[in-house]
Amino acid sequence: MLTLGLSGGLDLVHQDRDHLFPRGSCHDSAAALVDDGQVIAALEEERLNRIKHSSKGAVGAIRFCLGFRFLSLADIDRVCFYGSEATCTRLLVNLFYGSVDAAPVTTPRELILDLLQESTGDRLDDRKLMFVDHHLAHAASAFLQSGLPESLVLTMDGIGDNLSGSVSYWRGPSYVVLRTFSAGQSLGILYDRIIAMIGYGFTEEYKVMGLAPYGNAARYHDAFAQLYNLLPGGDYSINWDAIEALYSLAPVRKPGEPIRQEHVDIAAGLQESLERIVFHVAGHYRKVTGLLSLCYAGGVAQNSTLNGKLLCSGMFQDVFVHPASYDAGCAVGAALIPQKTAVTALSLPGAAPAGQAVGRRIESVYWGTDIGSDDQAAATLHRWRAFLDIERVDRIGSRGAAALAAGHVLGWVQGRSEFGPRALGNRSIVADPRPAENKDLINKMIKKREGYRPFAPSVLEEYASDYFQIPSRDMRFPFMSFTVPVRPSYRDILGATTHVDGSARIHTVSRTTNPRFWELIDEFRKLTSVPVVLNTSFNNNVEPIVDSVDDAVICFLTTGLSRLIVGNCFVAKKKVTDRCLLGLGVSLPPYGRLVKEKALSKSGSHEVVYKLQDSFSDRSLPVSECVAELLFASGGDRPASEYLRAGHDGEAVGRELRELWSQRAITLYPVGA
16 A cells, blocks of 8 residues: 655745745645555655745655655555644635635645645545544654554644644554643643743744753742643643743843843743653553553654653653654654554553554664765766865775864765654764864854754764663664763763763664664774764754755855765865856745845935845845846856856855855756756
């Protein structure tokens, strides 16, 4: 049986349809292809359209999944969308008919069929389209890939199908929902409401989680205690009116402003509150069901600090967190539903023999785009030869390890891209984990983000328990989902990956699932006696994780990365001037638009200004008249220099193009490619 799962929005990358899909309502678009219960291909649309947490329709991801098996839409037995049809219909009606001038809106079923046709050129048989409840898709993604015969399953997020969470009991392919949590109990929305006070917004929750260990949760304990009530039966309530009282604790911080200690302490208080509520729920249902395993999904499950505390608490013998717990993972869960589940009047544990596991626990999520063979990767790099020195190396792990030990920060690209938010050794930035200053260097020069943000250690799984305090020596952490204590004797040694509270978001690397990355770390171990490297996602602060070789080259050329390894190619930058960028083709990205408008100057006169805008945010970047003219005229397979009028300073134009390129506001590409 072949099923295709979908999550996210239903409009196209160049469209601006906020009246149908308000920002934040349909995020993390993805597609997943499942064959006989196994994920064959899965990709988030952001990796292709280059929009972080993209809410645009998963057009490219659908094409990728079908193309991976050379399938047409007619070959698919079910297409599964990650929300109930009733909720989707109600959402469209409420949004569109809120305007008295609105024309009749189509149904969600028609929107999905249109998206599929736009993606493939074919029309899906309407009978093959299936809607899956949002939290059921979350729960299925976790349990059905956990390899467990039975488990308690917890989902928690912002909101989906008018719910913010669920607790269910799963045995084999069957399940029963024990309770649900209303929108008024949303921990995801609570988190977003409070982090807005300290300068962060939707999709930036992980930044506040990283900030919390620097704070003192006790400072505002009484204020946070007013936010919620822990009720009998594993229930809780949120006092939304109490949020206003928090505004008296500290001045509201605007994005980019300095972070004060009050803001840090608010982050700590929020993290503590989240942990107390989740432990209250999980603890109750652990007690009443007697279940020793927990599967966990939903946006709240991306909080690796919370996950680590659940794991190490001893409450459960096993905790499985889906590697893509946020909405992208719903594409996988929705696709698994028609293959592996059945709604039954399932009894509670102990009333019947335990079921059989519906499959093995997943060990990797390398389900995305493949860079191809070493020869194919080298051919792509060769198109950028004006900017790169490229060397083919037989033992690339040994060469990379030597570069790390010498202080270089590497971009590392191999095989198929990872599904989910973590770089797991195929689209990674890698560095020596020992010098504490490496954290500051990478945050400033490469990631271009806040200096407090931590980096994860990737450790050979054979040495994990030697360096980290984990419940069992044979426990593996292939998805970077848990933060655990670093053993005290190694905290100074792992200076760049040990957080301020002595913890780290652990990633164990298996020789079986990722032999090249394992080899890189093992060769580093031979040189340094440390079987650990610093690992973070290969991107800068304005883009998703790189997917293609071209994406990797662009990030390499526009950040402070010192070396790049793609396949078996060891790459360095050539010394070139900004003028050399004029030898590349230039265009707007699919989401971009160039606007010419008349504006009032500071002197009170009117002037013509040019701006680059996009279809997914409020970002607006000023552009000089010269570059605007170049962008209006350019396109196709000709270098930018051919569109530059005589008399313009090529070096200055190249410098402006580089800055816009680093912001991903324009696209530069080798002509002839």
